[in-house]
Amino acid sequence: MPQTLAEKIISAHAGRAVTANEIAIVRVDGAMATDATAPLAIRAFREMGGVQLWEAARHDAKRFALVIDHAAPAPNERVANLHKLMREFARETGCVLYDIGEGICHQLMMEHGHAGAGDIFTGADSHTPTLGALGAFAIGVGSTDLAGIMLTGRTWLKVPPSIRIELSGALPAGVTAKDLVLELVRQVGADGANYQSVEFAGEAVEAMTLASRTVLANMVAEMGAKAGMVEASGHPLRADPGAVYAKRIAYDVSRLRPMISLPHAPGNVQPIEAVAGRKIHYAFIGSCTNARLEDLQAAARVLRGQRVAPGVRLVIAPASKRVFNDALRDGTIETLSEAGATFITSGCGPCVGSHLGVPGDGEVVISSTNRNFKGRMGNPNAEIYLASPAVVAAAAVAGEIIDPAHLAGKPGSGGAGERLPPAPSIPAPLR
């Protein structure tokens, strides 16, 4: 019987052919938890009688990783002690530990090869589907489910029905995978893919870098999906012709414009013109969605020779230390820093409201992240708009929401007070 990507991968891990809506018990290839979820998982693992990780993980340390990224470095003694607990657990079990500053969990799993095409990967973080860009069936689980996996190397799954999204055409200049995925979240809805797996395919996906494909897989979480997978060159997995889908979406990306998600729901998406001119206080570039090298470069192209508007702060958290170092080497960091950006530790802090950049009451935030729920960044009295890194950078310069294409001739127009002198010239060319 023809199979979807999810059916194929789950069948290979269940030892029998499965179809959508069946319950399957599967072998898990890899797993990870963060400082937001690992402490509860470790406690549940101990309560289950767990001492050592499941057998395959004992022989291959990379199968289980702990990542300290959600509140790193520790903002207070309570979190410091949770981090200490994770470091001790890693020493005791021999699992991989990525300590503060190494980066955001999903980025690290990709950079260090913790998952690959055809794998089942479980992460105690809802954006785990990010790894679907590599062709992995990667799902977010809670701490106790993860503890069960740490103990047994297995879990149970309902085989998800799949949504096939065929993306044709070529993205116009200045329009990115983020604009596209925001539009798709709008079309599908916040629970439109609940319990389902999303497959992305088509010429527009073929043309994307891995980093851009990652943005698509990452934000299936905002459609409620269990997993999101990219079917494209770079890995061999293909769905069978004739596979049965719950829904098929065909979308031509060639007329897409920069999009923006309005408070307080990721699916509340409009073309950017709808809110152009809205004054902003705080611009953030970071998160597992948009803080990779190409994202920082896109921001630098906008900010080169410009200054962040008076009254606006721009905070940047690169996705990982590797991304930071690459951006350091090619001059991107210098461009951004000269323009007035503040760099913080690679991690999740501002996106999840842990620390390192909480907005004030009544402030308007524009962010390259994935969620704008009320209170998401730590203050329920702030408004969060979600957009691409280029749109965030343009807003930081203009002091208001603006299409980056309209920025020329309008730098600093929205800021209060005096304009700062222009930044010194930036010698290092961008790659």
Place this chain on the structure above:
Amino acid sequence: MTHETMKSLLGNAHTYAVDDIDTDRIIPGKYTKTLELGELARHVLEDLDPGFAARVQPGDLLVAGANFGCGSSREQAPLALKAAGVACVVARSFARIFYRNAINIGLPVVEAPGHVIETGQRVRVDLEAGTVMNDSTGQTFAATKMPDVMARILSEGGLVNYLVKYGNYQ
């Protein structure tokens, strides 16, 4: 022996008749980095209804619209509700990770797509029969059946007890 979570539940409803109540509104991310359940309970639903944590009584039921618990994978969301005394969540539908997390920690959750329940009404949930009864109005609503493996996990009081008993997934 069937664990107490599979018994019929009777309690007062706290209804939030809106869809997409996300995990940040159930327990804001700034409070999740803790293993102290009392701390979670103090801030439960804080950004949705600041008075809820003080008002909720042990055995009360939380009632909501569709896609309850969307957003993050934080198990602190069902833990905060359970620690605050909520005996069961009835919603038109649930986001998948929240639903699994709730069952895994032994918090009964019931999907009743057609429920009509208002705050203060008495609600009886029969998990085995799969029904939700509004005792105040006499109406009965069908609940979606959960997969057998989930019902077994809930009947043991959660995944920890289940794996202690069986050692692996059955």
